[in-house]
Amino acid sequence: MAKITYIQFDGTKTEIDAENGSTVMNTAIDNLIPGIDADCGGECSCATCHVLVDPAWMEKVGAPSEQENAMLDLNPDREENSRLSCQIPVTDELDGLIVNLPEFQY
Amino acid sequence: MSEVAASTPFNPDPYAIPLDSKFNVAQARLFQQDAHWAWFDRLRSESPVHYCDESEFGPYWSVTRYNDIMEVDTNHQIYSSEGGIAIVEQAEDFRLPMFIAMDPPVHDEQRKVVSPVVAPMNLKKLESTIRERAAGLLDDLPTGEEINWVDRISIELTTQMLATLFDFPFEERRKLTRWSDVATASEESGVVESEEQRRQELFECLQTFTEIFRERQARPGNNDLITMLAHGESTRDLLDRPMEFLGNLILLIVGGNDTTRNSITGGVLALNQFPAEYDKLRANPGLITTMVPEIIRWQTPLAHMRRRALVDAELGGQQIKAGDKVVMWYVSGNRDEQAIENPYEFAIDRARPRQHLSFGFGIHRCMGNRLAEMQLRIIWEEILKRFDNIEVVGEPTRILSTFVKGYSDLPVILHPRK
Ligand code: HEM
Ligand code: FES
Numbered sequence: 001m002a003k004i005t006y007i008q009f010d011g012t013k014t015e016i017d018a019e020n021g022s023t024v025m026n027t028a029i030d031n032l033i034p035g036i037d038a039d040c041g042g043e044c045s046c047a048t049c050h051v052l053v054d055p056a057w058m059e060k061v062g063a064p065s066e067q068e069n070a071m072l073d074l075n076p077d078r079e080e081n082s083r084l085s086c087q088i089p090v091t092d093e094l095d096g097l098i099v100n101l102p103e104f105q106y
Numbered sequence: 107m108s109e110v111a112a113s114t115p116f117n118p119d120p121y122a123i124p125l126d127s128k129f130n131v132a133q134a135r136l137f138q139q140d141a142h143w144a145w146f147d148r149l150r151s152e153s154p155v156h157y158c159d160e161s162e163f164g165p166y167w168s169v170t171r172y173n174d175i176m177e178v179d180t181n182h183q184i185y186s187s188e189g190g191i192a193i194v195e196q197a198e199d200f201r202l203p204m205f206i207a208m209d210p211p212v213h214d215e216q217r218k219v220v221s222p223v224v225a226p227m228n229l230k231k232l233e234s235t236i237r238e239r240a241a242g243l244l245d246d247l248p249t250g251e252e253i254n255w256v257d258r259i260s261i262e263l264t265t266q267m268l269a270t271l272f273d274f275p276f277e278e279r280r281k282l283t284r285w286s287d288v289a290t291a292s293e294e295s296g297v298v299e300s301e302e303q304r305r306q307e308l309f310e311c312l313q314t315f316t317e318i319f320r321e322r323q324a325r326p327g328n329n330d331l332i333t334m335l336a337h338g339e340s341t342r343d344l345l346d347r348p349m350e351f352l353g354n355l356i357l358l359i360v361g362g363n364d365t366t367r368n369s370i371t372g373g374v375l376a377l378n379q380f381p382a383e384y385d386k387l388r389a390n391p392g393l394i395t396t397m398v399p400e401i402i403r404w405q406t407p408l409a410h411m412r413r414r415a416l417v418d419a420e421l422g423g424q425q426i427k428a429g430d431k432v433v434m435w436y437v438s439g440n441r442d443e444q445a446i447e448n449p450y451e452f453a454i455d456r457a458r459p460r461q462h463l464s465f466g467f468g469i470h471r472c473m474g475n476r477l478a479e480m481q482l483r484i485i486w487e488e489i490l491k492r493f494d495n496i497e498v499v500g501e502p503t504r505i506l507s508t509f510v511k512g513y514s515d516l517p518v519i520l521h522p523r524k
Contacts, residue, residue, distance in 0.1 A: 039460040045180040045467035048460075067180070070469055073214055076222045104226035106476065 002095040006033050009103040018090040024099060025049040025086035035101035042086035047071040048105040049085040054098035061088055061097070075106050120145040125152055127159040131168055132193055132433070137409065138506045146170055146438035155422035163193045166412070166431040167424070170438040172445030172463065174422045178413060178434050180468040182209060185413035185432055187470060192509045193412050193433050202289075202308075202353035206361075206470060217473065219340045220354055223331045224477045231329040232270060233480065239266045240488050247520055252499055255516040260370040264363055267481055271362075273330035274318070285311045286363040289356045290510075312352045316345060331358065362474050365407040366481055368512030371502070372405030373397075373482070375516060376452040378498040383454045391490050397454035398482045403462030404452045409437040409511045411466055436463040437511060495521040 006014045006028060018027040028036045028049075040046035044067050053061050058081055064072060068087045072078050085099065116133070118141035123129065125148065136142040149156050149170045156168045169175050178185045188209050190196050201207075205216035222228070240263055247258065261283065269279035288307045291297035298304045315332065322328070322336040335341040335354075344351045377384040387393055412433045419426045426432060440462050441449040447456075465472035472478070489496070496518050503515035 037460060039465075040176070040467050041458070041461050043176055043180065043467065045176065046471060070210070070214070074217065074221065074469065074471070076218065076225055104476075106226070 002090050002092060002097060004090070004094070005096075005098045006035075007098065007100045008035055009101055018094075020090050020092065022090045023086050024051065024088040024090065024097070025084075027090060028085065033101075035105075036085060037105045038086060040086075044068055044071060044084060044087055047074055047084060050075060050077075050102055050105055051083055051085045052079055052100040052102060053081045053083050053088075054100065055081055057094075057097050057099075060093055077102060077104075077106075120148045125149075125156075127157055129153075129156065130158045130161045131435070132158070132161050132163055132166065132508045134506045134508050137508055137511060138504045140504060142409075142437070143441070146435060146441065150438060150442060155424040157424070163195070164431065166193060166433050167421075167426060169421065169432060169434050170442075171422070172439040172442040175434045175436065175439040175463055176467055177421065178432055179411075179463075179466055179470075181419075182469055184415060184417060184419045186416050187213070187413060189414065191411050191413075191470075193410060193431070194509070202356055203350050204353040204357045206357055210469065213469065216350075216354070219338065220335070220358070221473055222338070223334045224474050226476055228329055228334070229477055229480050233484065235270050236267055236481065237484050237488065239270060240485055244488055244492055249493075249520045249522045252517050252519055255374055255496070255518045256367070256371050256513050257515075260367045260513075263370060263485060264367040264481075267366070268359060268362060271331050271358075271477075272318075273328060273332065281311075281314070282359055283363065285356070286359045289360055290364070308352065308356070311355065312348060315351070315355055316348070319345060319351075358474075361472075362477065364510045364512060366478055368407045368510070369402055369405050369478065369482055370485060371513045371516050372407070373401040373486070374496050374518065375498060375502060375513075376401060376404050377496075380452040383452055384495075387454055387490070388494070391487070393454050394483055394486045394490075396456060396459045397486065398479050399459040399462065400452065400454055400456055401482060402464045402478070403440050403446075403459070406437045406440050406462075406464050406511055408464070409507075409509060410435050411470075434463075434466075436466070439463045492523060493520050494523045497521060 001020060002018050004016050004018045004024060004027060014033055016027055016031050023042060025036060025038050025042060029038055037048035039048045061083065064083060064087065068084050071084060072082050116135055117123065118136060118139060131142065131145045136145060149168060154171045155174055158168065159165045169178055186209050187207050189207060191207050205213045243262055265279050265283045268282045269276055274282060287297050288304055291304060318332050319336050322333040326337055335344060387397060410433050412431060415426045415428055415430045415432055417428050443449050465475045498516060499519050500517035502513045505512045505514055
């Protein structure tokens, strides 16, 4: 289990108790958190589950895979801390994780 | 080519023939007659990754299930886009460089250059002009009499929207449609009389846009695509690379033309075939948001995309050989009941309406997908304000193509709101 905080572009915060085995994307969808589209359903092939990971959490979350990197690259708004949330599995280590949602998904 | 096709016996029933290496779904007439569905049903259940060793397009693999299509689409290291993305081959000597038909790293570099022009932030700025023009067109339509929805609305709206995006001289907007048709014309289509004429017309396209580009270079500040290209860091010198400039223009014109046009028509047809959904929509126009992606799934404006295997690979238990042509039939994957609930139903309130294959997936995923959705949303918002019913009063005429899935005629009568 991990507590994850999603911050909308307008500043609205939602805290969710996420289950291990889920992903940051699926947790958002299951809890009807707006701002993540996830068109491909978690296949790392649409890049519409883009989140900006709180810089303090970057190390724990880790680096994107090659495929994720390629998909992230399609987004002109990509930042240093951009990740695809379907590629971040929920684990105990991520308890307290904060992710920011972008204004738009592509 | 067309003569051979016309003289071979044509039987639209896929169960009347054996499912062997002659089973060929890539026949334009099947799509024109709307008879392709059963062919794909049979392939999906009996031979989901199927080899056809003889067709007018040469031998090719058909990939028909949602998950297998996803696998091909997301493995660009194995399945290459280089050289063409439709089952039909392009003329070797006049291939415009377009990133849709390129692999990384060049694909990624080129896409990055133009993708900001259709970023959601810019789309927002274009929305009001697109809406005004759509409203103007709808206000002028005759009610109570039969009209061809395709010609009067779908083509005209799409053309107007293209003109808006490029800030192209509005009175000359049908040139854009013409260039789109010319760029995609096949030999037998009759759109142009010769390859020479085709090149001549595309050259005119380049000249026209070169002038516009120069003019915008001197006059910054607008939101249109050409101004953005003329001032973008990596595109402001695009005139030094005329073929790349033309390739990108044609890609933007073609990419958003037939696809959006046929989605506009497809939506009207779908609502007429599923009147309960039309009632739901009238009762709750907010459903436009989920209806728009459902229209795009239901229509699947591009029936397929093709790849070529760079190495030997296994797919769905079949051995694909390096060099083989692999066709992803989106039109089939979008009717795969293992991935989509009641796929033959048009349902405007699906929980995950964007989970469809019409835009492709992976690094080539449609760059204009948000633009396409925005255009359809605006059109439907404006339609619902004005018309109680767009009544389809005859059979649609479908296009003779295995690639562009669309219509040339849909007779309708418009009934204004009371
Ligand atoms: C409902 C409308 C549309 C549909 C169904 C559609 C479909 C597609 C598909 C299936 C692809 C993937 C190509 C591949 O995997 O090889 C694609 C790519 C593309 N589309 Fe669209 N499209 C639509 C609207 C638009 C619009 C409005 C634009 C205008 C900007 C556009 C521009 C592009 C471009 C530039 C690509 C190439 C992307 C790449 O190779 O990275 N499309 N489209
Ligand atoms: S859900 Fe598609 S990339 Fe994450």
